Amino acid sequence: MRMLLHFLSVSLGVLTILVLVQAQDQSGFISLDCGLPEHLSYSEVKTGINYISDAKFIDTDTDTSKSIRHTKEMSYIEQQLEYVRSFPNGVKNCYRINVSNGTKYLIRASFYYGNYDNLNDPPIFDLHFGANLWDTVKCSNNVSFFQFIEIIYTPSHDYIQPCLVNTGQGTPFISAIELRPLNDIAYDTKSPKSVLSLVERWELGSGSNSGSYRYKDDVYDRMWFSSIRSDWRRLNTSVNNDDLQQNHYKLPAIVMSTAVTPVNGSAAIQFSWSADDVNNQYYLYTHFGEVEKLAANETRAFNINVNGGLFYAPVIPLYRKAMTIFSNRPLTGATVYQVSLSKTKNSTLPPILNAIEIYKLKDFSQSETQQDDVDSIINIKNVYGVTRNWQGDPCAPVNYVWEGLNCSVDGNNISRITSLDLSSSGLIGQIASSISKLTMLQYLDLSNNGLNGSLPDFLIQLHSLKVLNVRKNKLTGSVPRELIERSKTGSLSLSVDDNPGLCTTKSCGKKSLFVPLIASFSALIIVILFISLGFRIFRRHKAAVTSTNSKQRGSLISKQQAFSYTSIINITDNFKTIIGEGGFGKVYLGTLQNQTQVAVKRLSLSSMQGYKEFQSEAQLLMIVHHRNLVSLVGYCDEDEVKALIYEYMVNGNLHQHLSVENTNILKWNERLIIAVDAAHDIREQETQIKEMMCTVLA
Ligand SMILES: *[C@@H]1O[C@H](CO)[C@@H](O)[C@H](O)[C@H]1NC(C)=O
Numbered sequence: 001m002r003m004l005l006h007f008l009s010v011s012l013g014v015l016t017i018l019v020l021v022q023a024q025d026q027s028g029f030i031s032l033d034c035g036l037p038e039h040l041s042y043s044e045v046k047t048g049i050n051y052i053s054d055a056k057f058i059d060t061d062t063d064t065s066k067s068i069r070h071t072k073e074m075s076y077i078e079q080q081l082e083y084v085r086s087f088p089n090g091v092k093n094c095y096r097i098n099v100s101n102g103t104k105y106l107i108r109a110s111f112y113y114g115n116y117d118n119l120n121d122p123p124i125f126d127l128h129f130g131a132n133l134w135d136t137v138k139c140s141n142n143v144s145f146f147q148f149i150e151i152i153y154t155p156s157h158d159y160i161q162p163c164l165v166n167t168g169q170g171t172p173f174i175s176a177i178e179l180r181p182l183n184d185i186a187y188d189t190k191s192p193k194s195v196l197s198l199v200e201r202w203e204l205g206s207g208s209n210s211g212s213y214r215y216k217d218d219v220y221d222r223m224w225f226s227s228i229r230s231d232w233r234r235l236n237t238s239v240n241n242d243d244l245q246q247n248h249y250k251l252p253a254i255v256m257s258t259a260v261t262p263v264n265g266s267a268a269i270q271f272s273w274s275a276d277d278v279n280n281q282y283y284l285y286t287h288f289g290e291v292e293k294l295a296a297n298e299t300r301a302f303n304i305n306v307n308g309g310l311f312y313a314p315v316i317p318l319y320r321k322a323m324t325i326f327s328n329r330p331l332t333g334a335t336v337y338q339v340s341l342s343k344t345k346n347s348t349l350p351p352i353l354n355a356i357e358i359y360k361l362k363d364f365s366q367s368e369t370q371q372d373d374v375d376s377i378i379n380i381k382n383v384y385g386v387t388r389n390w391q392g393d394p395c396a397p398v399n400y401v402w403e404g405l406n407c408s409v410d411g412n413n414i415s416r417i418t419s420l421d422l423s424s425s426g427l428i429g430q431i432a433s434s435i436s437k438l439t440m441l442q443y444l445d446l447s448n449n450g451l452n453g454s455l456p457d458f459l460i461q462l463h464s465l466k467v468l469n470v471r472k473n474k475l476t477g478s479v480p481r482e483l484i485e486r487s488k489t490g491s492l493s494l495s496v497d498d499n500p501g502l503c504t505t506k507s508c509g510k511k512s513l514f515v516p517l518i519a520s521f522s523a524l525i526i527v528i529l530f531i532s533l534g535f536r537i538f539r540r541h542k543a544a545v546t547s548t549n550s551k552q553r554g555s556l557i558s559k560q561q562a563f564s565y566t567s568i569i570n571i572t573d574n575f576k577t578i579i580g581e582g583g584f585g586k587v588y589l590g591t592l593q594n595q596t597q598v599a600v601k602r603l604s605l606s607s608m609q610g611y612k613e614f615q616s617e618a619q620l621l622m623i624v625h626h627r628n629l630v631s632l633v634g635y636c637d638e639d640e641v642k643a644l645i646y647e648y649m650v651n652g653n654l655h656q657h658l659s660v661e662n663t664n665i666l667k668w669n670e671r672l673i674i675a676v677d678a679a680h681d682i683r684e685q686e687t688q689i690k691e692m693m694c695t696v697l698a
């Protein structure tokens with residue numbers, strides 16, 4: 001049901017007087033002139049309503065088109081209808097307007113086509129309200145007609161999202177959006193999932209030709225249109241607003257000061273409306289106020305019937321006061337609703353009627369997306385500057401789910417985001433933490449983007465996650481251990497390849513340091529004997545081996561540190577002197593700034609499979625110190641180079657000490673003592689490390 005309403009010219013002089021008489025404030029009003037250039041605002045000359053541009057309330061590129069100005073008709077039109085904003089791009093374009101959560105609002109959208117696009121083809125399009133279909137807007141080409149749709153609604157969020165949806169029948173446009181806070185008690189349907197949608201609103205008996213009243217006559221800015229019929233007679237009095245204060249509907253004095261009564265004193269006042277569907281549910285609000293000073297022997301009492309059934313009896317209007325009669329249950333089950341006001345037997349006077357409103361109940365029960373999910377996905381949109389047409393409710397209406405999302409409705413009839421596909425979307429930066437707040441997410445595809453940083457631990461929070469694809473990014477660090485475990489048990493399909501800096505094994509995360517370490521202790525004796533670079537010789541040889549380094553050793557250990565690739569080049573003089581070749585690469589001679597000689601063991605690029613071994617060794621030597629184990633000075637762990645920096649053993653490496661050609665060859669008993677001694681010391685350290693780990697876990 002839509003209203004096509006005729007503009008009637010209003011004498012400015014009359015309205016100016018009304019403004020002076022009934023000045024009301026506009027607190028809580030939101031008045032958007034759609035299409036008005038962003039910097040402009042004004043006070044509308046007829047109503048005094050302050051309008052601002054809608055530009056800040058849309059987050060999409062739009063063509064702002066000025067409506068064609070029919071100079072001849074302009075005096076008919078209030079200024080907010082002068083511009084339109086049209087939406088030639090995208091299927092769904094939304095406004096996001098902050099409101100006061102829990103406040104009941106009258107919300108009105110106005111459309112004045114006026115052939116603004118010179119196509120002489122008024123469009124038809126849908127208007128959504130968040131997840132729900134608000135109405136279908138069918139425009140008229142008549143230049144003196146405009147259309148508005150109006151609902152009474154209590155938002156459950158601190159914003160509303162009216163959306164214009166292109167249904168293939170012309171470019172959607174809009175002229176104005178107006179929100180007016182209402183008294184919470186008025187217009188109460190007790191159906192929170194529904195809204196009242198205006199069908200008709202009339203004030204009866206007005207003697208003026210102005211045709212309509214709104215703000216400032218009406219503090220709620222309802223639009224009252226005047227009606228009179230030949231079988232009705234006008235009655236009038238003067239009413240002031242103070243007399244009407246007790247009525248929650250805050251009816252305008254100008255509306256309540258006039259009424260109609262049947263010309264034939266014994267006839268009824270009758271009116272009707274028709275329904276396009278018998279299941280429609282209607283709320284009828286009738287407003288009464290006695291406009292005649294009754295004599296002592298006069299009475300006015302009448303009954304209201306709807307389709308022959310009693311609606312209310314008896315109505316006895318109070319002089320210059322307002323009374324609103326409505327039912328707590330909607331009228332339904334008919335295609336025509338015939339309302340009849342007839343005087344009671346004892347009444348000496350015929351019925352009167354001052355004003356009526358008819359609303360249709362509109363179902364707004366379409367499940368909206370859970371607020372946390374909405375907040376998260378909007379944050380993700382903002383963080384990555386997603387340029388897709390992500391507007392309105394992410395999951396609803398079902399035909400307009402945001403591209404890349406899948407949703408499902410939970411047991412409480414709330415939509416949840418279950419799938420997010422942002423692959424090949426040019427994302428850069430780190431993985432946004434808001435993703436972890438999409439707690440029902442089962443499928444997450446961030447592949448083929450430029451994401452860097454680590455694969456964050458917060459992804460573990462996504463307990464429903466079944467598919468995680470981050471391949472082809474620039475992620476570094478290590479994959480959280482729990483994700484690897486879930487992938488191993490098959491509960492998660494994990495794709496992390498094509499991230500050159502990302503360690504994909506369990507042993508690389510800092511938190512998992514001790515587990516692989518302890519596992520490797522059992523093999524440590526072998527490591528000691530075959531460690532490729534060198535070792536500290538048995539006590540008898542110690543003096544000779546470390547004559548210059550014995551004092552520095554402690555300081556070297558404490559200086560274990562990360563070296564950059566550049567400093568490795570400086571230390572080794574650009575890998576000038578090769579002093580050996582170990583299990584996973586060449587060993588170079590180097591000199592630290594303090595002139596200490598070091599051996600730099602570089603992981604060859606061709607043996608990236610040795611990276612795990614490299615890491616284990618580095619971690620082990622960081623923690624374990626033994627006089628027969630070479631000391632680690634530092635390491636380099638950059639993309640280009642992985643290297644370990646050891647104390648330099650001037651007496652040669654283990655191989656040389658075990659080789660028969662060496663004059664200083666270790667005797668077998670010496671070798672045994674070294675091995676047993678090292679193993680003993682390391683067992684002690686292992687115990688210490690286990691204790692440390694227990695402390696950490698505790
Ligand atoms: C009622 O209307 C008539 C004519 O429009 C006017 O002259 C008269 O003053 C009005 N009465 C009151 C009480 O306002």
Ligand SMILES: *[C@@H]1O[C@H](CO)[C@@H](O)[C@H](O)[C@H]1NC(C)=O
Nearest residue numbers: 262263264265266267268342
């Ligand atoms: C006035 O209304 C009554 C009741 O509807 C009807 O019986 C009567 O004929 C009507 N009088 C005139 C003159 O129309």
